[in-house]
Amino acid sequence: MSAAIQGTAAAEGVDVSAARRPGSIRSVAFHEPTAIAGLAIIGIFVLIALLSPFLLPGDPKEKVGPIFEHPSASHPLGLDGGGADMVKLLIAGTRVSLLVGFCAALVSALIGGTVGLFSGFYGGKTDIALMRMTDYVIVIPDIPLMIVAAALFGRSLTNIIIIIGIIYWTTTARLIRAQVKSVRERVYVKRARALGAGNRRLIFKHVLPQVAPLLIANTVLLVAYAIFAETFITFLGLGDPSVISWGRLIENAFTDDAILNNAWWAIVPPGLCVTLVVLGATLFGQSLEDALNPRLRVGHLSVRRFKVRPLRGKLDSE
Amino acid sequence: MRSFDFVAKRVLFAALTVFVAITLNFVLFRTLSGDAVSALRCRQCTAQFKAYQREQLGLDKSKWEQYTIYLQGLAHGDMGKSLRSERPVTEELWQPLKNTMPMVALGTLFSIVFGILIGVISAWRRATWADRTGLWSGLAFYSMPPQWLGLLIVLFVAGALGLPTAGIKDPTLGILGDASTWEVFVDRMRHMILPALTLGLVLYGEYALVVRSAMLETLGEDYVLTARAKGLTNWATVWRHGLRNALLPIVTLVALSLGFIIGGSITIEYVFSYPGIGLQVVEAIDQRDYPLLQGAFLLLTLSVILANLVADLLYFKLDPRVSS
Numbered sequence: 001m002s003a004a005i006q007g008t009a010a011a012e013g014v015d016v017s018a019a020r021r022p023g024s025i026r027s028v029a030f031h032e033p034t035a036i037a038g039l040a041i042i043g044i045f046v047l048i049a050l051l052s053p054f055l056l057p058g059d060p061k062e063k064v065g066p067i068f069e070h071p072s073a074s075h076p077l078g079l080d081g082g083g084a085d086m087v088k089l090l091i092a093g094t095r096v097s098l099l100v101g102f103c104a105a106l107v108s109a110l111i112g113g114t115v116g117l118f119s120g121f122y123g124g125k126t127d128i129a130l131m132r133m134t135d136y137v138i139v140i141p142d143i144p145l146m147i148v149a150a151a152l153f154g155r156s157l158t159n160i161i162i163i164i165g166i167i168y169w170t171t172t173a174r175l176i177r178a179q180v181k182s183v184r185e186r187v188y189v190k191r192a193r194a195l196g197a198g199n200r201r202l203i204f205k206h207v208l209p210q211v212a213p214l215l216i217a218n219t220v221l222l223v224a225y226a227i228f229a230e231t232f233i234t235f236l237g238l239g240d241p242s243v244i245s246w247g248r249l250i251e252n253a254f255t256d257d258a259i260l261n262n263a264w265w266a267i268v269p270p271g272l273c274v275t276l277v278v279l280g281a282t283l284f285g286q287s288l289e290d291a292l293n294p295r296l297r298v299g300h301l302s303v304r305r306f307k308v309r310p311l312r313g314k315l316d317s318e
Numbered sequence: 319m320r321s322f323d324f325v326a327k328r329v330l331f332a333a334l335t336v337f338v339a340i341t342l343n344f345v346l347f348r349t350l351s352g353d354a355v356s357a358l359r360c361r362q363c364t365a366q367f368k369a370y371q372r373e374q375l376g377l378d379k380s381k382w383e384q385y386t387i388y389l390q391g392l393a394h395g396d397m398g399k400s401l402r403s404e405r406p407v408t409e410e411l412w413q414p415l416k417n418t419m420p421m422v423a424l425g426t427l428f429s430i431v432f433g434i435l436i437g438v439i440s441a442w443r444r445a446t447w448a449d450r451t452g453l454w455s456g457l458a459f460y461s462m463p464p465q466w467l468g469l470l471i472v473l474f475v476a477g478a479l480g481l482p483t484a485g486i487k488d489p490t491l492g493i494l495g496d497a498s499t500w501e502v503f504v505d506r507m508r509h510m511i512l513p514a515l516t517l518g519l520v521l522y523g524e525y526a527l528v529v530r531s532a533m534l535e536t537l538g539e540d541y542v543l544t545a546r547a548k549g550l551t552n553w554a555t556v557w558r559h560g561l562r563n564a565l566l567p568i569v570t571l572v573a574l575s576l577g578f579i580i581g582g583s584i585t586i587e588y589v590f591s592y593p594g595i596g597l598q599v600v601e602a603i604d605q606r607d608y609p610l611l612q613g614a615f616l617l618l619t620l621s622v623i624l625a626n627l628v629a630d631l632l633y634f635k636l637d638p639r640v641s642s
Contacts, residue, residue, distance in 0.1 A: 135331075136338045141622045143581025144599075148615050151603045152346060224461075231463045235585050236600055250466050254589065259472055267473060271466030278461035 035287035041280030060088040068263040078265035081256025096245040104226035107165025112172025120180025150238040217288030224281035397613040407613035418594030425517030437529025459523030464582040468589035532564040573629030
């Protein structure tokens with residue numbers, strides 16, 4: 001099947017480059033400009049988060065001057081409504097926001113991946129039952145559900161991670177299911193089955209490695225959703241009161257009346273950080289998904305690949 | 319007969335989803351968390367009063383009994399009473415709903431119009447500066463947290479335009495003699511524009527991106543080539559042959575993003591102190607008024623389910639392939 005894709009693509013005069021080869025994340029990550037840009041943005045923030053113990057001696061919330069002090073040489077981004085240094089707060093926020101983003105995305109990917117794998121691989125009644133369940137969860141509005149759950153279950157970081165993770169798995173499940181269904185029908189999987197390979201071996205040896213890159217791409221996108229969702233929950237006062245995240249900095253700026261004080265430096269930077277990371281994760285995740293998912297021939301973000309014609313019908317895996 | 323089957327199937331699915339949503343609502347509020355009365359924030363409440371309240375709400379009965387009572391109540395349109403105001407939840411939600419609807423409609427309309435416009439121009443003038451501007455502006459707005467965008471608009475835009483940033487009406491309006499209908503309307507619009515603009519911009523990003531990629535796909539199809547070959551103008555090719563077909567995914571998208579629209583409008587209404595459902599939700603959370611929160615959540619869920627059903631049926635109407 002893979003050869004068929006490449007053959008058609010080549011026949012249409014399309015560059016069968018590294019990005020084309022299904023299954024190779026590395027080639028996408030280092031050849032697509034959008035992927036490189038996205039990866040660079042995420043990389044910088046991850047680096048800041050990892051280095052935060054060295055960058056941040058002491059308590060970031062410590063009062064170092066008058067409230068909403070203007071940016072100055074010693075405090076390049078000024079002070080917030082509690083008189084704490086904005087730069088330190090942002091670094092502390094990076095750590096928590098990324099932690100929430102990655103952990104929640106991991107929970108989602110685990111649930112969604114498992115549901116999609118079982119549903120696609122076993123088919124039949126398992127498939128129907130799991131997909132029905134997914135259909136119901138998809139329709140419930142996610143953000144209100146998260147807000148309600150966060151309001152009911154108490155304000156801790158773990159709760160928030162679990163709540164976000166437990167709600168965002170549906171798209172992953174559908175994506176993985178479609179992919180697994182097409183992989184399952186490939187000749188080498190059928191041959192392996194004929195040679196007597198059990199379900200477990202088929203899943204772990206043949207199917208999972210084929211869908212793993214797509215799962216990773218999807219997880220990157222989920223990181224963006226999760227960071228976004230955290231700012232929602234925290235903005236409504238439902239965040240963990242003991243930690244500083246970007247969402248919390250936006251909330252603080254709002255509740256401490258940064259607007260009345262005209263303190264743009266307390267409002268703009270945390271939201272800008274969220275925007276940048278979400279943008280980075282979207283760029284990276286989307287480029288990976290575009291390149292790895294044969295069903296999405298036309299890249300959502302690519303400017304150049306517009307000539308590639310959709311191969312719908314020839315590649316129908318559902 | 320086929321079309322009847324399709325419609326019946328979708329309606330049945332929607333009805334089942336409503337049932338699932340109602341049950342989820344019950345499970346979330348009545349069994350997984352503590353009960354509403356103990357969570358209520360109230361200093362003067364004595365233990366006796368709380369026990370009385372529990373009895374009033376039927377919280378002393380078994381879960382199964384509570385569930386049937388809850389279902390019976392809902393069947394009669396009864397969502398219980400708000401703990402804070404002691405008024406029926408339906409009444410408490412009605413006025414905010416009337417405030418929210420026009421604001422969300424205005425914002426969504428804005429985003430659909432601009433999303434389609436910019437998306438189509440981007441796809442048509444692909445790989446030019448126009449496309450890049452459209453793509454990156456779409457991506458930027460898509461990545462912004464709505465509440466933050468709202469704060470930025472309050473900070474940088476509201477002053478310049480001289481628009482109010484809080485509430486839904488001018489407190490001085492109507493003090494000096496009765497205000498005319500026109501004056502009331504203008505005042506309403508002035509208060510509605512900024513929250514609607516915030517919502518519209520956030521959604522615009524997503525819509526523009528999806529319209530663009532749907533259009534790119536459509537413009538590569540054979541029938542577009544045919545349209546060009548038979549000498550149609552660019553205008554006719556893009557709008558009549560291209561967009562017509564690209565509209566299908568957009569219908570699905572608007573329905574799917576309704577959950578996000580609602581979520582976004584909660585934080586946006588909070589930023590602009592706009593007295594709609596979102597602000598009501600925030601206040602209910604603040605005061606731990608669970609019956610009110612439960613009612614609001616159910617209302618939001620039902621509206622999303624309904625919108626999905628409408629989108630499904632619309633899709634059916636728009637796309638002959640579904641019915642054949």
